[in-house]
Amino acid sequence: MPHTTPPPLPALPDLGTQADRLIGLGVxxxxxxxxxxVRSFAAEARAGAEGSLLAVHPRALPASALAPLLRHAGRPGFxxxxxxxxxxxxxxxxxxxxxxxxxxxxxxRGDHLSNRSPGEALxxxxxxxxxxxxxxxxxxxxxQTPDVLVRNHCFMTIGSRLHKANGSWDARTPAIWISNGTGRDGRERRDAPKVGWCWWNNRHTWLGFASTTDRRRPAA
Structure with missing residues (x-):
């Protein structure tokens, strides 16, 4: 894919708005x-949390339950x-x-790390x-911010990996991008948010590596 300059990342809503969105979506x-x-947690955490993302622990809500709630260009995720x-x-x-x-x-989103493999980006x-x-x-x-997905500027989430029964790592690495509606995706899924995978040692010019500086709960 041709290299293009990514647009600025959309700002996250305040925590109260994020909480209301999670409630409204049924999360x-x-x-x-x-x-x-959810609202009480957001209110308690609001101080000093400008620009923070409100997340549900994967133990409480797995990826498969979240995927259908994603939206891009009016299309549900899969x-x-x-x-x-x-x-x-x-x-x-x-x-x-x-x-x-x-x-x-x-x-x-880690756009500056695009065209590196997960093993190189980590x-x-x-x-x-x-x-x-x-x-x-x-x-x-x-x-919370569907516009964070931009064609040619999507991202991998290499903090999640699959440890196989034989002790080795599965070479598939999760990523989120926008479907072209080809192949098994189906034309009806064109422009939909797509939860898929890429190989650990492969490079992709259109995938950055999403990351964070910290994960926390508000101090008691």
């Missing part, structure tokens, strides 16, 4: 949370057919806060003091 109910619990095990891609070398809700700070993120997003965190980002 809180799917995660076994009441609307009051998981590719050869990733039926999407919920087995677990946090890897990432420490998550306890509790069903937490904040993800300083999210970035040490670069570490050197920057950042950790890669989980797949579910990336999906929450798209839920």
């Amino acid at each position: 809180s109910e799917l995660a076994g949370l009441t609307a009051e619990e 998981v590719v057919t050869d990733m039926s095990d999407v919920d087995l891609f677990a946090p890897t070398a990432v420490e998550l806060p306890d509790g069903p809700l937490y904040l993800v700070d300083g999210v970035d 040490p670069a993120l570490t050197a920057e003091g950042r950790t890669p997003l989980l797949l579910t965190e990336g999906m929450h980002w798209v839920l």
